[in-house]
Amino acid sequence: MFRACLLLLASLFPLAACSRAEAGPLVDVAVIDRDTGQWLPTYPHRGDSWVAGQPGHRYAVRLTNTTGERVLVVLSVDGVNAVTGETAAPSQAGYVLDPWETAEIAGWRKSLDDIAQFVFTDHGDSYATRTGRPRNVGVIGVAAFREARPYYSPRYPGHPAPAPYPPYAGSRAQPESAEAKAAAPAAAESVGDAMANRQRIGTGHGEREWAPVGSTDFVRARRTPDQVSQIRYDEPRRLVALGILPPPYRPPYRERAPQAFPSGFVADPPRWR
Numbered sequence: 001m002f003r004a005c006l007l008l009l010a011s012l013f014p015l016a017a018c019s020r021a022e023a024g025p026l027v028d029v030a031v032i033d034r035d036t037g038q039w040l041p042t043y044p045h046r047g048d049s050w051v052a053g054q055p056g057h058r059y060a061v062r063l064t065n066t067t068g069e070r071v072l073v074v075l076s077v078d079g080v081n082a083v084t085g086e087t088a089a090p091s092q093a094g095y096v097l098d099p100w101e102t103a104e105i106a107g108w109r110k111s112l113d114d115i116a117q118f119v120f121t122d123h124g125d126s127y128a129t130r131t132g133r134p135r136n137v138g139v140i141g142v143a144a145f146r147e148a149r150p151y152y153s154p155r156y157p158g159h160p161a162p163a164p165y166p167p168y169a170g171s172r173a174q175p176e177s178a179e180a181k182a183a184a185p186a187a188a189e190s191v192g193d194a195m196a197n198r199q200r201i202g203t204g205h206g207e208r209e210w211a212p213v214g215s216t217d218f219v220r221a222r223r224t225p226d227q228v229s230q231i232r233y234d235e236p237r238r239l240v241a242l243g244i245l246p247p248p249y250r251p252p253y254r255e256r257a258p259q260a261f262p263s264g265f266v267a268d269p270p271r272w273r
Contacts, residue, residue: 026071026144026227027063027097032104034058042231045244052236052245053120055201060106060118061140065097072096072145072218074225075105077118077203078128079136083109087133090143090225096218108205112213117206120235126202137202141230148221200235 031040031051035058040051053059061082065071073095074081076088082105083093097103107115108127123129128137239245 024066025229026065026067026146027073027142027229028066029140029142029229029231030062030064031140031231031233032060032062034060034106040233043239043244045242048232049230050239050244051231051233052239053201053233055120055122055235057120058106058117058206059120059203060104062102062104063095063097063142064102065100067146068099070096070098070147070218072147072220074143074145076139076141076143076230077108078126078139079133080128080131082107085131088141090145090228091223094143095213096216106211107209109213110208112215113210114208115211117209119204119206120201120233121204123199123202125204127205129202130205134202138199138234139230139232141228143225144227144229145218146221146226148219200238201233 031053032038033040033054035054039062040053040059042049042051044050061075061077063073063075074083074088074090074092075094076082079088080086081088081092081094083095085108086092095103095105107117109115123134123137126134126137128134236245240247
């Protein structure tokens with residue numbers, strides 16, 4: 001049994017940032033087909049990593065903390081924060097993993113007690129499309145953060161930690177003015193529509209499932225993520241069309257040779273009409 005991960009409901013800003021050398025990713029990310037129990041293999045293609053999702057199958061995102069410290073993981077599915085339902089941004093709430101912890105996130109967080117299952121479904125039935133955000137359907141992403149540690153000057157033992165940084169203007173989405181909305185180019189929408197038309201499947205808002213978590217405080221060591229990773233997905237036939245997967249094997253056709261004894265007894269011939 002995997003331990004339940006902890007939901008972040010804490011400050012976004014650090015007490016002090018500590019620079020650490022990166023030996024590898026903070027968090028390993030994998031996609032699990034819950035109906036078959038299989039890990040979905042990833043296929044590299046033109047700088048992206050792809051997995052093939054079967055429409056109608058439930059899935060989970062497996063997150064593994066590879067460090068001996070707590071980390072915060074903001075999970076985005078189809079460009080939507082899997083905890084809050086907001087259009088995803090790294091500054092938002094996410095899951096806190098203890099050192100070396102592995103957790104499977106199997107749905108959209110509905111409360112501290114339950115989720116709505118992640119399900120591979122038709123693009124038009126995906127949660128993002130149904131809530132008016134089809135542009136980023138087909139991608140699962142994480143933004144991972146290290147935790148800040150209080151800093152004390154070695155010259156002044158007992159010196160109190162510095163005050164938190166003032167709010168960072170770039171950390172939260174600012175409301176868009178009416179003029180800015182009116183000036184947005186229509187070409188951007190057409191590009192988004194074209195991308196949506198090519199994508200075959202998305203992640204649906206499935207059945208409710210009991211998946212309790214708790215809440216904890218977490219202060220980020222940096223305003224920017226220490227790791228950003230993403231996995232793209234689509235149904236197998238589209239990955240075949242893109243050249244990511246090989247076409248299914250079909251044995252070569254061979255014409256059946258005549259057989260001297262093809263069956264048992266003599267049957268009556270068909271009646272003439």
